[in-house]
Amino acid sequence: MVALGQAVKNDGTYMPGAKNMLKLIYDCELEVSALQYAGQCPKIGSEESSRGEQGENFYQQTETGVDFLKAAKKSSRQWYSVVTVYPGLGKAAKYRANHVGTPIITFTQMVWAVTRRMGCSIVHCPPLFTSVCRYTPAGNVVGETVYDPGEACAACPSGTTCNAAMGLCS
Template sequence: GYQSGLPAAANMRALTWDDELATVAQRWADQCTDGHDKERSVSRFHVGQNVALVWTYDFEDDLHDEPDWDSQIYAWYNEATEFHFKSASISPFRFSKKLGHFTQLVWADTYKIGCGYAYYRQSVRGLTKIYVCNYGPGGNIIGGAMYEQSPVPTCRPGLVPATSTYSGLCDKDPYYVGDDENEDLEDTFGSSATHVVAQNPYPTSYQTFLLNSPAVHTV
């Protein structure tokens, strides 16, 4: 509810770390390749994925081999501002390649995350970092809903605040008994909506610009 121009949510699940998702993400990062892992889903649910590459053409610039997760996750989230996400796309959800990282980050029913990272030398790009985050259950479901809208951040019936610090982030209420239309929030893969995983968020023309520009870049 604190993103300018977007309504608050009534069912935003809190994200918690998941070792299995992290293992799968690290396996993909270790391939040192472009694109997304098409074999990333696990038995519990369909898995969404965000991938980013950061590189420099200066082979003498070591680019600092440690990951900068804060900056990378902020870059994914900042797509909302950079590419002007509109609240009309929340429900029913309208997918946009330019915004796919952001919309996965804030997909309400996603409550597990695991990430991996690798640093390597690529023959064309030079020194490269790859960031991979897997999300479960995966979001970006065309025709679904990013989240349930609310006047203020809250947790609808069937959910409870996950932490005292962030009362608008929710978890399942183990004591709730009622007609909860999302009773099994883990089973979003059974939805009749279309699942789409964001590939590259930038159009081809922007990709060409990135590949030809002699600076440090992110994709």
């Protein structure tokens, strides 16, 4: 949706498309890293210094009737949907210091254009389900663009090709 310019922002307008967004590849090593942290049944996301070059999204839920699949879907929706609720990226899609520590960071990590790999884990820590996803390279770097705004795939990195239906480079 984002790459094709179909993501709605909190003000009802659409985010610009992405010229250089990579299709994410699932990485089992990142899944193990996420599992190692989620398995501790933490109450908050990990310290950035504890995960090296990995970005992270963290979510906990306590709803009745939740199972692992529902927890996965809800976590992903929650991380993504913040862009429809909170003010965030402007037309330049630049990650700024005022974004740090705000809810928009889960969305920006998910759509960080040059992030190549991701792995996730969900652990049941009664009564909570703890969801952790890890990403490399990490996004949310102050001063960098989340993605280059423009027509989908117009600037795919060298060695990648465009999947026009998704608007992603792979």
